[in-house]
Amino acid sequence: MNKKFGRNDNSNKEAEIAFVSNILDISNTAVDVASVVGTYSIFSQQNKKYAEVKDDLILYQNYALLKSMLIDVSRKIMSRYHSGFSRKKQSKLKKHVSICRYLGLLPYLK
Amino acid sequence: MAIIAEKKSDRFNLKKTRSYEMVLLYRSNISSVEIQQDLTALFSFISSRCFGGVTICEYWGLRPISYEILGNKKAHYYYVIVEMGPDFIKELDFRIRTNPNVIRKLILRTEVDVNINGESKFQSVMMKNLPGDIEKEMGEIQCNDSFIYKF
Numbered sequence: 660m661n662k663k664f665g666r667n668d669n670s671n672k673e674a675e676i677a678f679v680s681n682i683l684d685i686s687n688t689a690v691d692v693a694s695v696v697g698t699y700s701i702f703s704q705q706n707k708k709y710a711e712v713k714d715d716l717i718l719y720q721n722y723a724l725l726k727s728m729l730i731d732v733s734r735k736i737m738s739r740y741h742s743g744f745s746r747k748k749q750s751k752l753k754k755h756v757s758i759c760r761y762l763g764l765l766p767y768l769k
Numbered sequence: 770m771a772i773i774a775e776k777k778s779d780r781f782n783l784k785k786t787r788s789y790e791m792v793l794l795y796r797s798n799i800s801s802v803e804i805q806q807d808l809t810a811l812f813s814f815i816s817s818r819c820f821g822g823v824t825i826c827e828y829w830g831l832r833p834i835s836y837e838i839l840g841n842k843k844a845h846y847y848y849v850i851v852e853m854g855p856d857f858i859k860e861l862d863f864r865i866r867t868n869p870n871v872i873r874k875l876i877l878r879t880e881v882d883v884n885i886n887g888e889s890k891f892q893s894v895m896m897k898n899l900p901g902d903i904e905k906e907m908g909e910i911q912c913n914d915s916f917i918y919k920f
Binding site for chain 1: 792794832834835836838844873875893894895898902903
């Protein structure tokens with residue numbers, strides 16, 4: 660099974676492919692199994708979309724971009740585990756989101 | 770023995786000049802003439818009393834606020850860049866706080882290169898994003914030319 664808070668290990672991919680190929684009987688087809696099987700899991704660190712955002716774009720004037728970092732339901736800031744930010748970038752995000760909330764560009768609550 | 774200061778710059782260390790940016794929110798139930806008068810009074814206060822200078826004054830429009838502030842659901846957003854020393858910020862802060870037309874203020878320190886000479890004009894990030902803003906397409910943001918400050 661996949662490890663909780665595990666690193667980006669590729670050792671589990673072969674086990675997943677072998678497990679799925681036994682079920683689907685894909686031995687006679689030309690399909691690449693790796694393209695069909697999801698190589699990411701819930702507990703890995705590959706589901707992070709916002710880690711590629713540059714540091715210069717995190718400003719209180721780019722409130723539309725910061726709005727995507729908030730959770731829709733509660734309007735809270737996304738945690739570092741889900742966003743993939745470093746410690747420095749997350750503190751900068753928190754600072755500029757608090758400025759937006761003070762100026763009225765973003766809400767505190769829903 | 771009387772100590773006489775030959776120049777005002779000797780008393781206050783005016784060689785230090787830093788750039789600050791301000792965001793001012795004015796209440797929505799106000800005319801453009803009153804805002805122009807307030808801003809001229811404020812900028813003259815900065816030049817005379819604080820020994821500073823104003824370089825840029827932008828108007829971001831009449832925008833809706835995400836929550837209510839003193840009975841206002843919309844406000845006029847102004848963005849100002851000021852160059853002055855650090856000794857007079859408290860006086861400027863007090864001057865803006867006593868103004869009843871201003872709802873919120875924000876003063877931050879920045880390091881901005883403003884090229885006034887030449888064709889390059891400074892535009893803040895918000896002004897660059899305004900033409901493609903979704904809220905403007907929906908009609909919630911209103912930009913009238915009468916509210917733009919003219920030096």
